[in-house]
Amino acid sequence: MTDLKNAGRYYAHYLRRYWLGMLVAMVLISISTWCIVVxxxxxxxxxxxxxxxxxxxxxxxxxxxxxxxQFDRTIIIYILLYFGDASTILFASLILARVASFSTGTxxxxxxxxxxRMQVQYFDQHSDGDILARYTSDLxxxxxxxxxxxxxxxxxxxxFVGILLMMFNQNVQLAWVTMASTPVALVIAGWVIHQxxxxxxxxxxxxxRLNGYINEQVTGQKVIITNGLQADSIRGFDAxxxxxxxxxxxxxxxxxxxxxxxxxxxxxxxxxxxxxGSWLAVSGSMSQGAALALVVVFVNYAQxxxxxxxxxxxxxxxxxxxxxxxxxxxxxxxxxxEISPQPGLPLTQIHDAIQLNDVHFSYLPGKEILHGVDxxxxxxxxxxxxxxxxxxxxxxxxLLNRFYDVDAGSVTFDGTDIRDFxxxxxxxxxxxxxxxxxxFSGTIADNIRFGDPEADMTAVIAAAKQANxxxxxxxxxxxxxxxxxxxxSVFSAGQKQLMSIARTILTNPKLLILDEATSNVDTVTEAxxxxxxxxxxxxxxxxxxxxxxxxxxxxxxxxxxxxxxIIEQGTHDELLAENGFYAELYHNQMVFE
Ligand SMILES: Nc1ncnc2c1ncn2[C@@H]1O[C@H](COP(=O)(O)OP(=O)(O)OP(=O)(O)O)[C@@H](O)[C@H]1O
Numbered sequence: 001m002t003d004l005k006n007a008g009r010y011y012a013h014y015l016r017r018y019w020l021g022m023l024v025a026m027v028l029i030s031i032s033t034w035c036i037v038v039x040x041x042x043x044x045x046x047x048x049x050x051x052x053x054x055x056x057x058x059x060x061x062x063x064x065x066x067x068x069x070q071f072d073r074t075i076i077i078y079i080l081l082y083f084g085d086a087s088t089i090l091f092a093s094l095i096l097a098r099v100a101s102f103s104t105g106t107x108x109x110x111x112x113x114x115x116x117r118m119q120v121q122y123f124d125q126h127s128d129g130d131i132l133a134r135y136t137s138d139l140x141x142x143x144x145x146x147x148x149x150x151x152x153x154x155x156x157x158x159x160f161v162g163i164l165l166m167m168f169n170q171n172v173q174l175a176w177v178t179m180a181s182t183p184v185a186l187v188i189a190g191w192v193i194h195q196x197x198x199x200x201x202x203x204x205x206x207x208x209r210l211n212g213y214i215n216e217q218v219t220g221q222k223v224i225i226t227n228g229l230q231a232d233s234i235r236g237f238d239a240x241x242x243x244x245x246x247x248x249x250x251x252x253x254x255x256x257x258x259x260x261x262x263x264x265x266x267x268x269x270x271x272x273x274x275x276x277g278s279w280l281a282v283s284g285s286m287s288q289g290a291a292l293a294l295v296v297v298f299v300n301y302a303q304x305x306x307x308x309x310x311x312x313x314x315x316x317x318x319x320x321x322x323x324x325x326x327x328x329x330x331x332x333x334x335x336x337x338e339i340s341p342q343p344g345l346p347l348t349q350i351h352d353a354i355q356l357n358d359v360h361f362s363y364l365p366g367k368e369i370l371h372g373v374d375x376x377x378x379x380x381x382x383x384x385x386x387x388x389x390x391x392x393x394x395x396x397x398x399l400l401n402r403f404y405d406v407d408a409g410s411v412t413f414d415g416t417d418i419r420d421f422x423x424x425x426x427x428x429x430x431x432x433x434x435x436x437x438x439x440f441s442g443t444i445a446d447n448i449r450f451g452d453p454e455a456d457m458t459a460v461i462a463a464a465k466q467a468n469x470x471x472x473x474x475x476x477x478x479x480x481x482x483x484x485x486x487x488x489s490v491f492s493a494g495q496k497q498l499m500s501i502a503r504t505i506l507t508n509p510k511l512l513i514l515d516e517a518t519s520n521v522d523t524v525t526e527a528x529x530x531x532x533x534x535x536x537x538x539x540x541x542x543x544x545x546x547x548x549x550x551x552x553x554x555x556x557x558x559x560x561x562x563x564x565x566i567i568e569q570g571t572h573d574e575l576l577a578e579n580g581f582y583a584e585l586y587h588n589q590m591v592f593e
Pocket of ligand 1: 121124125363364369387388389390391392393394395396
């Protein structure tokens with residue numbers, strides 16, 4: 001029920017701006033409904049007129065009065081009513097299709113913009129597949145439902161109201177008779193809908209699991225091949241696929257069962273109406289023609305009476321999917337945005353020092369990761385963070401540019417808490433080179449100037465030279481104009497790393513964070529990356545997350561983290577002299593190098 005209420009609020013929010021189109025569509029649907037519900041009365045009238053004609057014709061005394069004129073007029077009106085119904089529905093569906101495509105377009109834009117404002121936590125906690133599904137299947141479900149279900153829903157409601165009004169207007173007794181089976185129909189429909197909705201929910205869970213599995217297997221394809229696990233992978237897929245097929249089939253059966261059931265109810269209703277209609281005709285004071293006409297009219301209504309319920313139930317799974325889609329997109333809309341002070345302090349230079357002061361931090365409540373970390377880096381210095389896996393090195397990096405905020409303590413630039421700086425200013429001065437470099441569609445030049453789109457080619461080339469990647473780029477047939485997403489230009493991990501270093505150099509950050517690549521690159525590329533990193537570090541304050549200790553021998557300070565606490569810090573020589581954790585780590589690595 002809350003889902004339904006929230007979905008209502010969600011759709012109201014997006015459909016509000018299309019109120020005029022919706023209003024016109026509703027007016028057209030009302031006209032169409034009017035045509036549909038009034039048409040049977042003209043059919044009845046035509047039958048009455050035909051009966052009168054035949055009666056006049058059969059009697060030689062009145063044969064001269066027999067005329068088709070009235071009948072012809074009625075039939076023409078009857079045909080016009082059906083034409084009116086078809087044309088108004090066509091226009092209404094065009095308008096609603098427009099509303100559906102515009103509003104889902106707005107939802108997609110809103111979702112995308114929201115994702116640019118959201119905290120990094122959301123992306124850390126949700127798989128790529130799950131996030132993508134909100135753009136694809138959820139928005140598709142919403143579009144399909146709006147495109148089809150909206151029209152049918154309006155139509156069903158309008159038809160139901162229209163039929164009720166017309167029936168009571170024509171004959172109150174027969175109207176009650178036609179409605180008599182409604183409670184039974186509602187109980188049956190309610191029960192079938194419940195069964196169908198259980199299946200729809202199960203189906204969505206199953207398809208989610210199947211998609212998740214496919215996502216995982218596709219991304220891990222190389223690991224699967226390396227371990228020879230293809231057969232297991234297929235077995236896992238088959239099991240999930242079979243499960244989905246079963247639930248989907250059950251859902252289809254339940255959705256399919258309703259139509260014949262309601263069809264049967266309509267037939268039963270028609271029989272009841274014919275029986276009571278005939279009884280009324282025989283026992284009442286109506287003329288034969290009028291009685292026959294009334295029965296025909298009500299047979300029509302009896303057949304149409306359950307149509308809105310049938311439409312609604314056959315749309316149910318579509319509506320259910322759209323409600324779930326709205327919930328999943330709304331969940332993203334309700335995520336907190338990054339917190340940026342307004343207007344926030346400007347940041348132009350870091351003159352003195354960057355400090356972490358007694359920093360405590362947890363990703364999840366009650367599970368502290370950093371327990372009182374103190375680090376001071378003076379401008380121009382290079383600090384290396386080392387420590388076992390999971391000790392909190394990346395977490396420190398995450399706090400330095402406010403991917404996350406500290407729980408207690410502070411991160412300061414020249415004594416000012418970084419939470420007081422305007423977020424764009426802070427980010428403009430913190431450059432990050434990630435372990436796993438990301439290239440975007442566009443040319444190599446576009447990728448290098450990604451952080452500064454206005455940069456000219458001279459700056460791009462200078463950055464590429466500093467990053468030791470210029471010679472390679474220049475050797476490509478299209479040089480800096482080589483598209484990176486081209487199937488012809490697949491770059492190695494090292495080349496991508498160097499391009500992303502060039503990108504960072506171009507933005508000229510005051511504080512640089514380097515997450516040292518651990519991916520297997522050949523020794524020549526490794527030396528190039530090292531030289532590029534040395535270039536980019538020159539004259540900047542930098543934090544380097546180091547995995548290979550030989551790359552940080554010259555660091556001004558090495559901070560050793562273990563389980564979220566600093567256990568040692570000092571220069572390489574000082575730490576070796578201490579003969580503690582770092583010394584052991586270093587000696588162990590040297591054995592392998
Ligand atoms: N988004 C997150 N949500 C919850 N816990 C997280 C998240 N990111 C990291 N952690 C946890 O925080 C701890 C520190 O992780 P962190 O990535 O900082 O370690 P690290 O020293 O950089 O490790 P590595 O050398 O393997 O990269 C780990 O226990 C990890 O499980």
